[in-house]
Amino acid sequence: MGLRLKTKLTLGLVFLFVVILAFGILGLFYINRLRGDERNILKDNYITLEYCNNMLRALEELPGDTAALPVFERNLILQEANITEPGEQEATRAVRRNFVEMVADPADTSNYKDIRRAIFVIQDLNQQALFRKDKKAAETASDANLWLTIIVTILTVFAFTFIVNFPGIISEPIKALTEGIREIAGKNYSKRIHLQQDDEFGELAQAFNTMAEKLDEYDHSSLAKIMFEKTRIETIINQMQDAILGLDEHRKVLFANVVAEDLLGLKEPDLLGRYAPDIALHNDLMRTLLREGGKKELKIYCGGKESYFAKEPITVRKDDQLIGEVIVLRNITPFHELDEAKTNFIATVSHELKTPISSIKMSTRLLRDSRVGTLSKEQLELLQSVTDDAERLLKITSELLNMTQVETGNLQLKLQSTPADEVVHYAMSAVQVQAQQKNIRVRYEGAPGLRPVHADGEKVSWVLINLLTNAIKYSPDDTTIEVKTYGEDHRVFFTVRDHGRGIEEKHLPRIFDRYYRVPGSTEKSGSGLGLAISKEFIEAQGGQIWVKSSYGSGADFGFFLPEETG
Template sequence: MRLKTKLSIGIGFLFIAILISGILGIFSIYQLKNDARLILEDNYETLVYSNNMLALMDRVPFDSSVFPEFESNLARQEANITEPGEGRATAAVRNTFDLLKHDPSNDSLQTIIRREIYKINTANQEAIQRKNAVAERNARRFSNYTVFIFGFLALIAFTLAVNFPGIISEPVKTLSEGIKAIVNKDYSKRIRISQHDEFGELAQAFNSMAEKLDEYEHSNLAKIKFEKSRIDTIINQMNDGIIGLDESRNLLFLNKVAEKLLGLQEAEIRGHYAPDIALHNDLMRNLLKQDSANKELKIYADGKESYFHLDILNVTNIDKVIGQVIVLRNITPFHELNEAKTNFIATISHELKTPIASIKMSAQLLTDARIGNVNREQEELVRSITDDADRLLKITSELLNMSQVETGHIQLKIEPVSPDIIIDNATNTVSALAQQKNIAIRVTKHTNGNKIMTDPEKTAWVLTNFLTNAVKYSLDDAEIELTTSLKDNNIEFTVCDHGRGIEEKYLSRIFDRYFKVPGTPEKVGTGLGLSISREFIEAQGGRIWVDSKLGEGSTFGFSLPVYHA
């Protein structure tokens, strides 16, 4: 039976019980009222009229003065005849009273009237007793009916009151317990409800849901636990420090390396607010201050200064950041290898400079006529040796400069210098190379006599490198513009050529170490010149840049601050 039907039956029964009780009560009251009305109207009023007439006859003297009142009561009695024999007695009283009017002192007539009035009273008194008995029987019968029906209805209502709430409350309680069990991940919980109604259907649906959840839990839980254990093992075995934060920056996990770096135990701080931890931990404070990744940090670890590359990875879910993973990748071995490489290059370059200089000097001596004449082929060989020696000398010089840059030991001798000195130094150095291709270097100066704070040797080296590249990539008989100008309290040096230019996609990498524009002849340089130039200029507080369009040429420039005495 459906729950709605049960509710309808229960409420309908209560409605019917109330209706029956009301109808029975109204009918009982109406019947008792009717019985009382009959006694009052039919008999009691007759007794009143009769007693009034007897009282008038007992009045002394009994004469014509009482006749009107007597006549009035007699007329009322004549209109209220209800019992058997009451009519004959009332007619006798009327006839005798008419005779008595002519002879008021006739005692025999008065006796007859009294006797007939007594008959009327007797008949009504007997009727009152009879009707009272009937009323009592009716009242007793209706009382019995009421008690029986009320008892029956009360018994059924009590049964409903005791059992009906349980029909609703027990299934609700059972379902509530089942839901609590599911919330606590007890998917083995089942609900047993035998009712064939909505609660029974809900119990079946609940059991089906719990069965599916239990099946899903057992089919995936072991796999999930295994994967989590494997990931935890992998993270802890990594040489990188890994720190996990949730979206509220509460700490989720640390691996062993991160524990060692921070000097903290994961079990002690898991779930704590990371900025609170940072109040007492310098490394955590430094990590949280980093607004971007791809930074290099120097951290004291393993009894020495170590280097770590910082990566900050956002964990997202449907374009919403739900956490962060901070990765500290240990790059100390690479630093050590790089330092060893730099020292090796510096040593080799320094050692090579002496024999290369000797080779160059020997080649020059071979061309000296005082030593002896050489034929044309020998002269070509000597020139080739000289060119190769120059190239090797330049490469070793660049490598030495690069080793200074990498070790951070750039030795600068900053002093006030006139830009003209740097320009003259650079143009004199490349003049021979420019003459070979019949290239003119046009110099334009707009410095207003200002000096710059710079290392003249390093800055001249940079400008020489710009001019050398411009000559290499310019066509024969071309022109190169070297311009100096005063701008924003800085003096800018620009070298503009009209060679083949550089594609825009390569401009952002032009100052990277060892980078060569694709298509450049292999013998054109090491790819270090522009990188070293940037390091020299930026070390002096300057700025370096390049502008170029393919097929139109390139403009390289740098700026240095003006000297103020």
């Protein structure tokens, strides 16, 4: 015969008493060890001191040994990621500010003293923190030793009291609950438990009585009412304009409304109760719906025309357990039609604007010809303004035409072997005038022996010109823009690096979105499409484009394309 509940509880509480006693002994033991381990919590301060010492040693080697600059900057970056004390942020910023000035002119040692002073401030703050934390840890250990002793004593008394009294308190209510559960199992829903206790057992008895009442009520309910509710829900689902398909946890079809039946080309008897993957063997749409991570937007021929639907899978869970799935196909055809009309309208307007704008440019060139007539200085300025506006409008219309090609899938690519150097030199010559106006030098560094890319040279040149134009636009006067090409893993990489104000990190995820412009930009001439079109051009040729930047340190745009094979 097994142990009675009272005996089991007694043994359990004895075990609990032993655990509490052991906890107290171990707690006192480890509290005493805390004094020896307390310095482990201060490792951040020690690391900071190490970074400071490394920076000071590197500073001592400057300006004679320029190799010390990377050592200094590496430790400064590590320090910036390890700020833990009040006032340390300001001192670290002072080091960074003076370091930037030092990098700009390594021969100028006037700010070395400021750098040392800021580093000494950081060291002093962390040394003070070491002493303060060490003292606090010692006090904490002493207090913990006292309180843990008191707590262990109190818990020991309570545990002994529970061993004597608790088993008898809980055994009688459990007997009553066990008897009530047996009656409910025998479908005697009139059984009630009456416990005169204002504790958890009293609440459990009330919950049991409520459950018995509900079971008694459900036992006498009408099946016709349940069927009526089922029919009403099915009617609502069938009246919806979206296709709805329901599956159970075993992926068997539970329900499908009329729209779903029409899209699948199957009737209710061919769907309900069947295993969905078996249906998918002979039904392309069902196979697409069951595919995880597939296209969220589907084009389906329905009702005599092509329609567009958005797939929205919904998992149904109960107590974190999967009990089914509902697949909804929302009809988004009207939105596609509006989007197509918008694209066609933009394409038509852009195409119609391109001819008169080109005529305006031709007229401005004729007006500049001295054979037509001499213009005054004011007239020439007005003519230059008209020319700039025409150029800007022509660029915007060209970008809109490119974007409509992308949106309609009519992008024409002439993929062929294209040398990377030719693309770069062509792009650099195209922006030469813009660079000279700001006295900006565009410097090219190409890797030797670079294989040609398999790409559309005109499209790649367009992308590179766009990146260079942006770099010139946002770079200060008298600076340098670096263009690099190199090969890696059968890919050719192109990068454009400027030294402008850079882009804040929060804007980087949206920088290639259509019509997106970084807030606060003073440049108003762009359409916000250049980078979006660049992304489409590069990805259409099997490449990838990216940007790396932080505010105040310039931007680094780049892309790669596959090498020419064979």
